[in-house]
Amino acid sequence: MSKLAIEGGRPIREDPIPIAQPILGDEEARAVTEVLRSGQLAQGPRVEEFEREFAQFVGCEHCVATSSGTTALQLALESAGLGPGDLAIVPSFTFIATANAALHVGADVAFVDIDLETYCMDPRSLEEVVKLLKDRVLRPRTVAVIPVHLYGHPADMDPILEIAEEHDLIVIEDAAQAHGAEYKGRRIGSLGDAACFSFYPTKNMTTGEGGAITTDDGELAERARMLRSHGERERYDHVELGYNFRMTDIAAAIGIVQLRRLEEFNERRRENARYYLKELADLEPLIELPTEKPWAKHVYHQFTIRINVEELSCTRDEFAEALRAEGVDCAVHYPTPLHRQPVYLRRGYHATELPKSERAAETVLSIPVHPGLSEEDRQDVVEAVEKVVSAFSR
Numbered sequence: 395m396s397k398l399a400i401e402g403g404r405p406i407r408e409d410p411i412p413i414a415q416p417i418l419g420d421e422e423a424r425a426v427t428e429v430l431r432s433g434q435l436a437q438g439p440r441v442e443e444f445e446r447e448f449a450q451f452v453g454c455e456h457c458v459a460t461s462s463g464t465t466a467l468q469l470a471l472e473s474a475g476l477g478p479g480d481l482a483i484v485p486s487f488t489f490i491a492t493a494n495a496a497l498h499v500g501a502d503v504a505f506v507d508i509d510l511e512t513y514c515m516d517p518r519s520l521e522e523v524v525k526l527l528k529d530r531v532l533r534p535r536t537v538a539v540i541p542v543h544l545y546g547h548p549a550d551m552d553p554i555l556e557i558a559e560e561h562d563l564i565v566i567e568d569a570a571q572a573h574g575a576e577y578k579g580r581r582i583g584s585l586g587d588a589a590c591f592s593f594y595p596t597k598n599m600t601t602g603e604g605g606a607i608t609t610d611d612g613e614l615a616e617r618a619r620m621l622r623s624h625g626e627r628e629r630y631d632h633v634e635l636g637y638n639f640r641m642t643d644i645a646a647a648i649g650i651v652q653l654r655r656l657e658e659f660n661e662r663r664r665e666n667a668r669y670y671l672k673e674l675a676d677l678e679p680l681i682e683l684p685t686e687k688p689w690a691k692h693v694y695h696q697f698t699i700r701i702n703v704e705e706l707s708c709t710r711d712e713f714a715e716a717l718r719a720e721g722v723d724c725a726v727h728y729p730t731p732l733h734r735q736p737v738y739l740r741r742g743y744h745a746t747e748l749p750k751s752e753r754a755a756e757t758v759l760s761i762p763v764h765p766g767l768s769e770e771d772r773q774d775v776v777e778a779v780e781k782v783v784s785a786f787s788r
């Protein structure tokens with residue numbers, strides 16, 4: 395237990411409130427049991443059903459289910475034509491899978507900065523990088539831009555799509571954290587050439603492990619389906635070098651039930667967020683609260699605050715430790731921007747400077763916002779944050 399909890403008396407909670415908690419019940423259990431009894435465990439009718447329902451939910455023509463969000467990204471990039479020597483433009487402040495997917499298809503990565511209000515790709519930074527690279531570098535290559543709808547808030551897609559159109563860039567959305575989020579009234583997942591989702595257990599809905607590509611582009615979807623299963627056109631007729639990136643019917647059966655519950659889960663996340671925004675408002679500017687742009691529907695995959703380290707007498711990590719000592723789990727998404735990760739430094743990004751990504755990595759802290767929180771949990775989170783802020787106030 396940290397010094398703070400000891401000095402401050404008893405911690406707010408003895409049993410910690412988790413940062414994430416998948417909600418799975420009897421319906422999911424029944425759906426899985428049915429699949430087990432059927433004997434059809436690998437990709438089969440449940441995957442097809444899940445794909446139909448997810449495409450309909452997103453509002454686009456095709457959905458290709460995959461083994462994870464990471465494989466969805468890799469498959470989408472490759473199916474869109476990205477390969478060795480090509481280029482992907484990626485925000486530096488994201489989970490590493492966004493950029494790694496580009497490396498896996500043999501492309502290079504150029505990092506751009508984020509907007510500190512949304513934590514998503516800053517279209518101005520994208521424009522700068524595109525201008526810097528100039529047509530001389532861009533033209534001979536296929537170039538993809540990968541906006542990430544981080545924490546459940548959509549990236550500002552209109553200016554990104556405009557830049558993409560002007561410079562002939564493919565747009566693959568990383569929607570791993572944004573199931574059900576909306577941009578100007580349209581569901582995320584149907585705005586770019588394709589979008590990729592993750593169904594990892596901490597996400598707004600889960601299939602255990604799993605992912606999906608959504609797209610209106612029939613050719614892209616067809617290619618992704620083929621590459622997903624060893625480049626197989628017909629049984630044992632392999633026309634391309636593919637993978638096994640398939641989703642199982644067990645996972646899809648869970649996904650079908652979770653998808654039906656998604657809107658309710660998201661509404662509970664939004665309600666928890668509204669509560670925090672109201673109850674924690676007085677603590678600004680010592681901490682900074684997340685924003686929802688007027689054109690956005692935020693689905694709060696994370697509720698991420700920023701610790702104003704200039705105003706408080708602690709680092710973000712000391713703040714996090716003190717909060718945990720009060721019985722509130724919290725997490726740093728993400729402590730290192732990708733251009734500072736050893737795997738990318740080794741590829742020569744030493745000179746890259748992206749001040750907003752760096753600032754975010756130093757100061758962000760996510761607190762529990764998942765739909766499993768009770769009213770008492772939420773009150774305890776607020777009380778614990780207030781206690782920690784007050785302990786570190788100068």
Ligand SMILES: Cc1ncc(COP(=O)(O)O)c(C=O)c1O
Pocket residue numbers: 462463464465488489491492542568570571591592593594604605
């Ligand atoms: C922004 C982002 N992109 C991609 C992924 C990769 O998804 P998965 O873990 O399902 O491979 C994640 C998952 O954490 C993510 O948060």
